[in-house]
Amino acid sequence: EVQLVQSGGGLVQPGGSLKLSCAASGFTFSGAAMHWVRLGSGNGLEWVGRIGNKAINYATTYGESTKGRFIISRDDSKSTTYLEMNNLKIEDTAVYYCTRPGITVSGLGFDPWGQGTLVIVSS
């Protein structure tokens, strides 16, 4: 069974940092691109960014609102991807999900999703 299990998250002050983890199982992690998506209370779903596999030199791409502050990385030996969030703003408050393009849908939709991790940015 393909599974994504997240950890990390919590309460952080504006300007602070936090690192989320997403451990994968049930598929060949090293070959997969991994994505992060967030769901804010007033903003809906927002694509945060992605990291490619070794074949494309682990290339990363980010959404406009997180570019320059968030860093996505991966450790293929641990089948884990990370989202490092720096200089956090109140508007970064959201539930963060890791996900991947679905194997059974020819990579044309996100499936499965991690269980989600709540990040609250507040003083």
Place this chain on the structure above:
Amino acid sequence: DIQMTQSPSSLSASVGDRVTITCRASQDISNFLAWYQVKAGQVPKLLIYSADALHSGVPSRFSGSGSGTEFTLTISSLQSEDVATYYCQKFTGTPLTFGGGTKVELK
């Protein structure tokens, strides 16, 4: 960047009603369009991929159509368990932008 615009932002319908949600892309995205259902407190669920392909396990009352810049998600007969917010997403070229969402409630 390509923008994705959904309408309406919310709707109220009765059980058994036919519900249609529209998603428009600011540029041609062919059929690279996915639809998701997000229920309160739950993980997003993929419903439709490639604009009109029903994901495994999704009830057949859900259907998708369209190509290019205009797409629709239809629920043929709304059920109480369909109360949720629905999002479209372009699935070609980054950023993989989502639409703003359509909240579906029961009348």
